[in-house]
Amino acid sequence: MKYSDRHEVIETKLTDEQIQFINQVSLPSIMEIIVTSEFDTRYVRTDADRWEFIRLGTIEVNLFNLDQYSNKLLKLLVIKYCNGHMAPLNTRRFNGIKKILREIERYAFSYFYKKLEQLAKKNNARDYFELKSITKYLIRVRFPEFSLDDEEKLEQLAIPDVNDPFLRYQDVDNTLPSHMKNLIVRKMAEYSTKEGLESLSDADVKNMSILGLSYSVGCRSAQYSMLQGKSVRLLTKNHKTNLMRFEVSVPLAKQVEIKVTNPKIALSQEVGLIIQEYINRFGIGDTDPLFVFDSKGKIDLSIELHKRLNDALLFIQPDEVKDKIKTGKMDRPIYTLYDFRHNIGHTMAMNNASAQEIAFVLGHTSLVAARHYIMSTPELALLKNQSLGQNPIWKDMIGLLMTGYKTEEATWRSKTVSGMLNGKFIHRIGGCERRQVKCHLAKVRSCYGCFYFRPFDNVSKHEQVLDIITEEFVDLVKISNDAGANQNPLITTATETKNEIEMVISRLKGGLR
Known part of the structure; x- marks a missing residue:
């Protein structure tokens, strides 16, 4: 299929299913930009094919001149990038991404993965990390030819020899931005109170339980399928202070030949109370599955967990954000189970946890993945404080x-x-x-x-x-x-x-x- 119109004449690399997906996408009417100066541009209209804005005294231009479907997809990715990184793509980075989309043979994960391997070998760090971010957004929105489970494969990629350590920090931290983590923690604390639990609907308490476990333990979908009612339990309670201690028995992420006891990880009181409320409301027994979505087994568990996780993330947003999303003025934040899983691994590595400790919490049967987290986060905690904390x-x-x-x-x-x-x-x-x-x-x-x-x-x-x-x-x-x-x-x-x-x-x- 070819398109000329007012765009560049280009053979589209999109499948019919991908084109259908793009047609169904509803872009927000504007892309909001967090400004650093009163002279910066605060937003751009997304219906134009030329986005021009001023940031830090520099005029940046994003020109969308691919075919009409690729343009809309690229706009969606740029908006996702802006929201996730709290800054828009500047002209150079935008053109770099657009150049890659022109050159890539097909819009499919295998081709993006191959391109990332090539960039890593060439030590093209900037294009590597930008493309990796874009690939993650395609996975998060469940774009056809990109599976939710593909995100785990990204972590197995070789990383370019980075001279600028901030690029590596950016790749790690923006898996789950700091402001999103702060929001989750505070909302968990708010809804774990008696009044907060009573205000939750049955669907909300189930979704918040999934969010709490994902944030605390980083379970993958296969581990969720193995959780039972007795997997989460109250260990002890101080009746004077009313403080409680919960734990969760984490199923191993992969099967092992020798049967071993599942690791037991402490849960915060807030997350424990929400899950306890969920168990009580739904009458879940000790040997019952903790999360059941379809008695006939017709629902893909990973897709259902992804949906409920993001329903919870939307639920905890402030009212003004919800209103902007509802009216199409803001893009909805989307994350995957793997984003939370990687967040735990990287956070533990940045706090000097050992490979054994990381493997224990994530339910790994070997230390390979845990060592990867440690090797990919050298001195990031210090860098974060120097580059951001004092800025x-x-x-x-x-x-x-x-x-x-x-x-x-x-x-x-x-x-x-x-x-x-x-x-x-x-x-x-x-x-x-x-x-x-x-x-x-x-x-x-x-x-x-x-x-x-x-x-x-x-x-x-x-x-x-x-x-x-x-x-x-x-x-x-x-x-x-x-x-x-x-x-x-x-x-x-x-x-x-x-x-x-x-x-x-x-x-x-x-x-x-």
Whole structure:
């Protein structure tokens, strides 16, 4: 099939099934761009074939001049890339991707995989990582000729000899962006309360259970099929503090000749409570399958899990995001089970976990994959802090995603936020739009990273909070070093809290709303 029209004359490489898929795709009317300056372009209209925008003082142009179907597919991929990387493709990178799409023989995973192998051998790192991201998006949207299980094969690819370590960091971290991970954690905590569980429908509690297990353990679809009601259980409960400890017995990812006991992994209280609610509602017995979707076995488990996982990801989005998705102003975020699986492997590697520990959590029968995660993440934790944690532009960008609009204390009429920090009473630092009557988080300390928080514009109060948190952070690092616990996970938590407060202060001082 050939197309001329106003586009480049080109023989389409798309199958009839792929063309049908593209015809059914509904692109958002605009692609929103997270800006770093008031002079940057905030969005582009997706119905045009020339996307021109200003970013960091540079005019970028994305020209769509392939055939009409390839153009629409390329637009979808560019939008997915922009949302996932929190930045659009610049002209050079866009042209690089378009050139690859022109040269590739067919739009099929095997051909993309072959091209990635060629780029790795040539040490063409930039094109390699861009194409790898695009390939992941094709898998996530379930584009014909791209299977959900293909994503695992991408991790077996050789990686170019990277001179710029940021490229490798980008490849790892954007499997599951930081803002998405923060959103999942906070929503799990919110819906694990009594009031939160009561607000969940049967479908939502099932979907949230799948999301919780995926985020905590990274099960693949075959492992989900082996889970039983007794796989998740409450180990102990402190009746004075009401704290609980759950564990999940993780089926091995692949069969082994010698029968061994399944690894048992601790689950957070929040995830455990949601799964417990799901088990109780559906009356699942100890030996019953934990997740049943079709009694006749006519449903592809991996596809059904993919659908429910992304239904949960849509469910936890803020209302304004849901409205934009519904009205076609924003693209819906899509991820796979393998994204969560790789996130766990890379996160553990970045925190100096051993190959044995990674294999244990992921249910591997060998150390091959675990060693891959360790080898692909050298010094990434330090790089992440240097390149992003101390970058003021990045802080503003993340700040726009993490907290709501600032507000005037005099005009606020809803709930306010006050609390104790290190023996000092912090009074009215902002407003709270949480729907639930009772908040399960630590007042003040946890508010800066919550999207229900509306900071008041009195900067001095926020600076007082920052001084206290900074003092605590310094003491925590000193105590951890003295005790030989340099990898204390509390240091990471304290760092994130400190950064969240700094982001809010930066926004208030910069006049961002």
